[in-house]
Amino acid sequence: MVTKELIKAEVDRVEEKNLEVLYKIVKALSSPLTGEEISSPKDNDVDWHDFIEETYGCLADAPIERGDQGQFEVREAVR
Numbered sequence: 001m002v003t004k005e006l007i008k009a010e011v012d013r014v015e016e017k018n019l020e021v022l023y024k025i026v027k028a029l030s031s032p033l034t035g036e037e038i039s040s041p042k043d044n045d046v047d048w049h050d051f052i053e054e055t056y057g058c059l060a061d062a063p064i065e066r067g068d069q070g071q072f073e074v075r076e077a078v079r
Helices: 004-011 016-030 041-055
Strands: none
16 A cells, blocks of 8 residues: 555655656645646647747757768678
């Protein structure tokens, strides 16, 4: 059986970088949804557009390039 003490012990093992995500999960589970917390598709579109605006062109100074494929050894044919 899972107890609060067991969960608290596991929380101590969570890396610092994941604490914000864990906090949001705990908050979401600690209060019931009233319907106001559920975002509409229109709200999601705004979030998506904000994300694109913030990240678009972030690699302009260091574009991703495909390196040379190199030489591969010739192997026996598979039968």
